[in-house]
Amino acid sequence: MTNPPVCDYTDSDYQSSFWDEGGRAYEDAAEAIALKHLLPKNGRLMLEIGAGAGRNTPRYAGFERIVLLDYSRTQLEQAQARLGASDKFVYVAADAYRLPFADGLFDGATMIRTLHHMADAPKVLAGAARVMQNDSIFILEFANKQNLKSILRWLLRRQSWSPFTREPVEFVKLNFDFHPRTVFDWLAEAGFVVEAKRTVSHFRLGLLKRVIPAKWLAAVDGLIQPTGEWWQLTPSVFVRTRRVGQTHAFGGAGVANLSNSEVIFRCPECGHSPLVQKEAEVGCPACGRRYEFRDGIYDFRQSV
Numbered sequence: 001m002t003n004p005p006v007c008d009y010t011d012s013d014y015q016s017s018f019w020d021e022g023g024r025a026y027e028d029a030a031e032a033i034a035l036k037h038l039l040p041k042n043g044r045l046m047l048e049i050g051a052g053a054g055r056n057t058p059r060y061a062g063f064e065r066i067v068l069l070d071y072s073r074t075q076l077e078q079a080q081a082r083l084g085a086s087d088k089f090v091y092v093a094a095d096a097y098r099l100p101f102a103d104g105l106f107d108g109a110t111m112i113r114t115l116h117h118m119a120d121a122p123k124v125l126a127g128a129a130r131v132m133q134n135d136s137i138f139i140l141e142f143a144n145k146q147n148l149k150s151i152l153r154w155l156l157r158r159q160s161w162s163p164f165t166r167e168p169v170e171f172v173k174l175n176f177d178f179h180p181r182t183v184f185d186w187l188a189e190a191g192f193v194v195e196a197k198r199t200v201s202h203f204r205l206g207l208l209k210r211v212i213p214a215k216w217l218a219a220v221d222g223l224i225q226p227t228g229e230w231w232q233l234t235p236s237v238f239v240r241t242r243r244v245g246q247t248h249a250f251g252g253a254g255v256a257n258l259s260n261s262e263v264i265f266r267c268p269e270c271g272h273s274p275l276v277q278k279e280a281e282v283g284c285p286a287c288g289r290r291y292e293f294r295d296g297i298y299d300f301r302q303s304v
């Protein structure tokens with residue numbers, strides 16, 4: 001698969017319909033707890049892959065700078081509106097399969113609720129590994145096909161696919177659930193060592209969510225999230241991984257020389273880096289392609 005399809009969120013009201021008014025305060029709070037335990041306390045430059053409207057971005061405040069990457073420009077516009085204008089945030093519209101950054105650039109990255117849109121998950125994980133420096137931390141959330149509800153449905157013959165087999169299941173077009181073992185294997189192949197696992201959203205049940213305040217439910221969820229080290233039966237799994245074996249370092253002089261949080265772009269078409277920034281665009285000196293920079297958003301989805 002050279003160009004995997006993209007699940008396009010252009011003009012989607014995902015943040016307001018799914019989160020702000022979607023009755024998911026519990027899931028949001030449970031994710032905040034997982035992230036608090038898994039994130040490094042501070043860092044230089046964080047990449048958020050599939051940032052959406054920036055729901056999680058304030059949780060990465062320990063990093064000097066955060067790059068929000070999303071295919072949807074309208075999601076990034078919503079993130080700008082939520083987070084406000086600040087040099088701390090860099091907005092990049094690009095395809096996660098073709099990350100427009102120099103090798104070994106980031107010392108932290110996350111990908112939350114985004115892998116489940118990837119028809120070629122190993123490809124996107126390999127790309128994340130390329131842009132991360134050696135020893136950096138990558139936090140991945142994935143949708144787990146082997147969750148209690150799907151096991152029950154399968155046992156009751158109300159679901160055709162087995163939750164126990166290793167292949168992903170595409171339950172809606174470009175929406176995939178994964179088997180944990182498969183994701184762990186992909187991470188290892190890409191050059192990530194899993195350091196911690198947390199199972200999240202144990203109580204994703206309408207009745208419980210209606211009668212118990214979201215904060216309490218999330219607090220109990222937080223207490224049992226560490227059981228994810230031994231088994232994973234929740235619909236959502238968070239893992240903290242460490243990038244190992246990265247031999248590429250930007251500039252060839254070693255990542256230790258990257259003392260500031262400058263974002264160094266790489267041409268998604270020809271692979272050349274660095275690119276040259278002009279006022280309303282960045283240009284590739286190698287292939288001549290130019291990419292738009294408009295209203296604070298870099299757009300690498302196509303050249304102008």
Ligand SMILES: C[S@@+](CC[C@H](N)C(=O)[O-])C[C@H]1O[C@@H](n2cnc3c(N)ncnc32)[C@H](O)[C@@H]1O
Nearest residue numbers: 009050051052055070071072095096112113117
């Ligand atoms: C379910 S939303 C999650 C947003 C955010 N991470 C959150 O948890 O609130 C998935 C996001 O992934 C983005 N996305 C899907 N496919 C992508 C791709 N190939 N490249 C970049 N972003 C992608 C979508 O535009 C969308 O904003």
Ligand SMILES: [Zn+2]
Nearest residue numbers: 267270284287
């Ligand atoms: Zn180029």
